[in-house]
Amino acid sequence: MATNEELKARRSRAKAMVLRKSSAGSAVPAVMFAIVIGVLVASTLFLHFDHIWWFPPAITPVGHQIDHQFLLTFIVTGIVFVLAQLTLAWMVFRYRDQGHKAHFVRGSHVLEVAWTTITLVIFVSLGVMAAHAWGEVHFGGPAPGALQVEVTGVQFQWNFRYPGPDGKFGRIVPADIDASVGNPLGLDPNDPEGKLNIVTPSLYLPVNRPIVLMIRSQDVIHSFFVRELRIKQDAVPGLVIPVHFTVNKIGTYEITCNQLCGLGHYHMHAFLHVLSQADFAQWEKKQWASLSTQ
Amino acid sequence: MSAHAPVHHTEAPKGWFRHYIFSLDHKIIGTQYILLGLSAVTIGVILSLFMRIHLVWPNAHIWGFANGIVSPEDYLRVVTMHGTLMVFFVLTTVPQSGFGNYFLPIQIGAPDMAFPTINMLSFWTTLLAMLVLLSSAFVPGGASISGWTAYAPLSAVGQIAGPGLGLGQTLWVISIALFCGGSLMSAINFIGTTIDLRTKGLSLMRLPLTVWGWFITACVALLAFGVLLAACILLLLDRLAKTSFFIPANLDVSGVLLHHAGGSPLLWQHLFWFFGHPEVYIAILPGMGIISHVLSTFSRKPVFGYKAMVYSLSAIGFLSFTVWGHHMFVSGMNPYSALAFSILTLVIGVPSAIKTFNWLGTLWGGRIHFTAAMLFAIGFVSVFVTGGLSGIFLAQPALDLYLHDTYYVIGHFHLIMGVAAIFAMFAATYYWFPKMFGRHMNETLGKVHFWCTFVGVYCIFMPMHYLGYAGDPRRYSSIESVNYLIPLHPVHYFISVAAFFTASAQLLFYWNFFWSMRHGKPAERNPWHATTLEWAVPTPVPHDNFAGRYPTVYRGPYEYSVPGAADDYIPQDIAPELVAKA
Numbered sequence: 001m002a003t004n005e006e007l008k009a010r011r012s013r014a015k016a017m018v019l020r021k022s023s024a025g026s027a028v029p030a031v032m033f034a035i036v037i038g039v040l041v042a043s044t045l046f047l048h049f050d051h052i053w054w055f056p057p058a059i060t061p062v063g064h065q066i067d068h069q070f071l072l073t074f075i076v077t078g079i080v081f082v083l084a085q086l087t088l089a090w091m092v093f094r095y096r097d098q099g100h101k102a103h104f105v106r107g108s109h110v111l112e113v114a115w116t117t118i119t120l121v122i123f124v125s126l127g128v129m130a131a132h133a134w135g136e137v138h139f140g141g142p143a144p145g146a147l148q149v150e151v152t153g154v155q156f157q158w159n160f161r162y163p164g165p166d167g168k169f170g171r172i173v174p175a176d177i178d179a180s181v182g183n184p185l186g187l188d189p190n191d192p193e194g195k196l197n198i199v200t201p202s203l204y205l206p207v208n209r210p211i212v213l214m215i216r217s218q219d220v221i222h223s224f225f226v227r228e229l230r231i232k233q234d235a236v237p238g239l240v241i242p243v244h245f246t247v248n249k250i251g252t253y254e255i256t257c258n259q260l261c262g263l264g265h266y267h268m269h270a271f272l273h274v275l276s277q278a279d280f281a282q283w284e285k286k287q288w289a290s291l292s293t294q
Numbered sequence: 295m296s297a298h299a300p301v302h303h304t305e306a307p308k309g310w311f312r313h314y315i316f317s318l319d320h321k322i323i324g325t326q327y328i329l330l331g332l333s334a335v336t337i338g339v340i341l342s343l344f345m346r347i348h349l350v351w352p353n354a355h356i357w358g359f360a361n362g363i364v365s366p367e368d369y370l371r372v373v374t375m376h377g378t379l380m381v382f383f384v385l386t387t388v389p390q391s392g393f394g395n396y397f398l399p400i401q402i403g404a405p406d407m408a409f410p411t412i413n414m415l416s417f418w419t420t421l422l423a424m425l426v427l428l429s430s431a432f433v434p435g436g437a438s439i440s441g442w443t444a445y446a447p448l449s450a451v452g453q454i455a456g457p458g459l460g461l462g463q464t465l466w467v468i469s470i471a472l473f474c475g476g477s478l479m480s481a482i483n484f485i486g487t488t489i490d491l492r493t494k495g496l497s498l499m500r501l502p503l504t505v506w507g508w509f510i511t512a513c514v515a516l517l518a519f520g521v522l523l524a525a526c527i528l529l530l531l532d533r534l535a536k537t538s539f540f541i542p543a544n545l546d547v548s549g550v551l552l553h554h555a556g557g558s559p560l561l562w563q564h565l566f567w568f569f570g571h572p573e574v575y576i577a578i579l580p581g582m583g584i585i586s587h588v589l590s591t592f593s594r595k596p597v598f599g600y601k602a603m604v605y606s607l608s609a610i611g612f613l614s615f616t617v618w619g620h621h622m623f624v625s626g627m628n629p630y631s632a633l634a635f636s637i638l639t640l641v642i643g644v645p646s647a648i649k650t651f652n653w654l655g656t657l658w659g660g661r662i663h664f665t666a667a668m669l670f671a672i673g674f675v676s677v678f679v680t681g682g683l684s685g686i687f688l689a690q691p692a693l694d695l696y697l698h699d700t701y702y703v704i705g706h707f708h709l710i711m712g713v714a715a716i717f718a719m720f721a722a723t724y725y726w727f728p729k730m731f732g733r734h735m736n737e738t739l740g741k742v743h744f745w746c747t748f749v750g751v752y753c754i755f756m757p758m759h760y761l762g763y764a765g766d767p768r769r770y771s772s773i774e775s776v777n778y779l780i781p782l783h784p785v786h787y788f789i790s791v792a793a794f795f796t797a798s799a800q801l802l803f804y805w806n807f808f809w810s811m812r813h814g815k816p817a818e819r820n821p822w823h824a825t826t827l828e829w830a831v832p833t834p835v836p837h838d839n840f841a842g843r844y845p846t847v848y849r850g851p852y853e854y855s856v857p858g859a860a861d862d863y864i865p866q867d868i869a870p871e872l873v874a875k876a
Binding site: 028033052053074092101104105106119120126127128179221230233239 | 549599633648672683696764781855857
């Protein structure tokens, strides 16, 4: 316990050493804060509305749903961001040391309850609303008659497999995997159902037809990502993970790998070609024809 | 509040080695942790500059790489080493083991940590872990390329999957396992000390929020590191004993069919993130305590809503164990569980928001002194808000579908976990330096350092959010390989330049830190007119903190500007009858 003498000595020392004047009373830090935060807010808003670096247009119905949810979240968090940062700047300006006495207050139950409830409601509502788009992607199956395509990741490329005209995929025998003889997936040569399976390094899909991608991996974890689909799915060895959607815009899009898979991760890259249904049927036929002549 | 155990040595050990190297003194050990973190952060920052150089000037010659060129595997080695050093040896180590070791015993009126020998052992284990990690850069095949998350099977199947995945990866796992050991011992020590060694009158609700931060962090660390240790042992077994915990059947890696079966790659992710998400709170909770402490001191006001601060810290600590699945929305985990993890993640944002509101409440009506420590504390609030709000996007699985593993995530976690925690460390350094070294750091340099860093980190990490919107994947060693990345080059250039600017500004800090140790203005016992017990002991703190005269605590930790008192602060250890009246 501190003695009385010690306390007196402490207090006189303290009086002799007034807190640094350079930091007291100055409005400079407040103005600096306000400027930095102002520039931050302005540039953030500018870049968002200018759309220079932004999402490419979505090409699926669920993609638009996700964009909508993004916009909602963006507006809510944007308002909070601006309010919170400007409040901070205001506090720093308004309550800079001007020789006044600080306002003694320990807190406020009303405020604590209010801001806890409000944040809880806002945050959880956003989460509940977002659940809808998530459900569209992952709950429930694809429409009957959807086109199934198997997507296989391997260091460092994507392979896509389509069923034969009978709609069936042939058996895979891991021991038969050998890219150098043109069998990168290990299709069993003795399985007639695999005979007309199309295997390509590019993904071709028909427009306006339900699609199911069966995503898998041969070695390590990869991740299938097409920006315009707004869908990303890890390809996990040992699992086959379905993802379903319907594309509504013809065009060519890029597929990237988004999970670190080794030194060639950055060039694990492929193209998605969305064709008209007629073009797709023709492409499919041509592939089958060339397979049956082999 | 027990009697102080007699095991604590009261006389300073004789001899330089006993005193400064193999010391049992919590202050020396704390300083050792801080210096270890300073070395790690120096290497980590230099590595991040290598990344930024390589991305925008891929043909630039960099010393230390084969032919001066950073190859794709070198880039991933740098990524992995940067992440591992920063997360484990800086963010986990400095705010908790560094500042916590130094100030927790003093702030609770204790002579030392409860178990000084275990304390020393924790430090040496941590140092060994770091040396093992760094040594992995010099073994055949080089350091690991699997990232700080070491996802299996990439990290489990050995060098067949790529360079650095042989001995380098094994050393990485051993290093992290050792680190877990050190952290577990340290956590037990912090918990025991806080519960048992508080001085007379120091009830739980009178603890400084720093102590609350360290205590809750230690509880979280005790539960989290045990799981990571188990995961590391399983991974080591997969690698060395050919078990199959994380490796499924029929893997064909580099054209070779592996003889493993029955393992699950997702098991690693569950174990890793069960540790990994609490880990981000291990990094930030001590910082939250420090920021509350500093904001209160320099606003000359009690912390607004002290109890709400304590409850929100505890709530974060508890909830941190329920949200790990938000790292796995696209992993192939059952999609229904994503909804639970999503809502829980949004809920854990609430106590964080409560803290932010209370920090603003602490500033409100205050008399704000702009010291360097205070500037970093205010800067912390700013980056914490920014980084926290981007988390609201990532917490929604539907949005994470797009943003997962893009630069958006990099921007988010660097602001909320990296920069915020670093700002807390800077605030702590400027605030406690006078107590630690008996001299002040130069305030003007400190302020210049703050403004450069504050502007710099926003210039680095805000644009990363735009890269994320454009779908730029993280951990790509080239920004040329995908067509849609080409228009993003200006953003990458801007980030690289900002990174160089910000890193250079840190030289001011190094200079200030080391110069002030010898030449700074001599410090008073209580230069900031603060209230907690670390300001009741002499400056610098003697070997035996309280020289056997343990203080009695009469009041809460943040009695500033109390009406009726002569001074605008009332230290915790002054008897009510001795408080001067106005």
